Amino acid sequence: MNQSIVEGINARLGRYGRNWLEEFPSFLWAIRxxxxxxxxxxxxxxxxxxxxxxxxxxxxxxxxxxxxxxxxxxxxxxxxxxxxxxxxxxxxxxxxxxxxxxxxxxxTRVRKEVFKLRDLVLSNNEAIRQFDTRKLGPKWEGPYVIKEAHSGGSYKLNDMEGKKVPHHWSGMHIRKFIV
Incomplete structure (x- = not known):
């Protein structure tokens, strides 16, 4: 809803949105x-x-x-x-x-990939924002080792030294590490 209001303000008043307060009731009326x-x-x-x-x-x-x-x-x-x-x-x-x-x-466009124990994977850092990557930082972290596979496609990971990585990871947020 907030996005719709902001888009309406931008469309009607331009990027800087001067006098947006006077126009706000008309945006709400249009949405309603x-x-x-x-x-x-x-x-x-x-x-x-x-x-x-x-x-x-x-x-x-x-x-x-x-x-x-x-x-x-x-x-x-x-x-x-x-x-x-x-x-x-x-x-x-x-x-x-x-x-x-x-x-x-x-x-239908999501490619489900099933991982096995001891598979090497990369984790999507954007999914949980574990590390502050800024704009040009890495999007994938790892490699990690699959320690546990749970029903529903979630996994527990260890780093290469065997230390547990926090969180359960969905199959959508990890991908196979290719050497």
Whole structure:
């Protein structure tokens, strides 16, 4: 969400973002009234149970603006509360389904490698930031020796002198050391 706000500020006001505070409510309004990709609903509709009337629509004589009855509006909003709970639960289910699809898509490109005991490997320093590498520092550390292999693809490592390396290492954060 923060990234979306920063991108909106940069797009609208340029890199330096002068007067961003005056524009901030319009960024939030845009985020709250934009459909979420994962479940197809806006944040506003999930919270209030109906779509927002955008400020530009108020000045225009649209059907939604003409049909507002302020006296019965409160009772109509209360009628939306029961279906609203169901809509929120459905949005959570849809979002979970979307994330599962996204995960499956990205995992098709992941090459799973199974390591055996005593294999020599390098560990990805960026994964845990064990060492301060700065910009031009090494991305891989090692070599290390696989000491234990656990189910689910995690490993315990020792350095070349036999000293334990902290953390469990995922197979995604180590790679085979080729001499």
């Amino acid at each position: 009234t934009t459909e979420n990709t994962s479940h197809g609903k806006t944040a506003y509709s999930i919270i209030f149970g109906s779509e927002a009337i955008i400020p530009a629509e108020i000045g225009v004589n649209s059907k939604r603006v003409r049909n507002i009855n302020e006296e019965s509006n409160d009772s109509e909003v209360l009628l939306n509360l029961d279906p609203l709970k169901e809509a929120r639960e459905q949005a959570v289910i849809e979002e979970a389904r979307y994330k599962k699809k996204l995960e499956a898509f990205y995992n």
